Amino acid sequence: MEARVAKFGIGQVVRHRVYPFRGVVYNVDPTFANTEEWWRSIPEEVRPAKDQPFYHLYAENTDSQYVAYVSEQNLLPDESGEPISHPQVDEMFVRTEKGEYRLRNKPMAC
Template identity: 70%
Template sequence: MQKIRTARFQIGDVVKHRVYPFRGVIFDVDPTFSNTDEWYEAIPEAMRPSKDQPFYHLYAENAESEYVAYVSEQNLEPDDSGMPIRHSEVEETLVATDDGGYRLPPAQFH
């Protein structure tokens, strides 16, 4: 029986990559790896993360661009810079909080 781990981060948390120079805000969480085998195999074997940990979907940015990233929990750490995320989709899907993070907007029922 596989043990399910509790995700360290949650939707709206601002994080940065431990190795590569990018940061982002989490907009979705997978309890374990849930991407394609091709994506996984493209990672150099020595750097491939374990699949049995949470993976995060990020609105990510680096000095040159904005994009969507899929990152294992082991490769993320909190970003406490307090700088807002400039990714264009953030304002469309998340609401900024007073503490520098983000949250989902209240549900809209019709």
């Protein structure tokens, strides 16, 4: 299996291709790295291939905020410019004047 370069980066805002949610990428797996049970719970006709990047998102929809794990094939860049209101975003990222998310500088341990 050949490794692919991730299309989206840490701090990028993305939206789901089908479902109405968006989020900030906080981690990337080069290929599927969740449980077989989780993967099989997805209906076979829409189940993503495992040999692509999968993204950990601080996600939100109109009703709630949550953590999502989404295949690259199901994500698109979010062009709305709207901030993400997930409570964990502010713990990990700083939103720049341009509306981008950058990792916070963490103090080094002594």
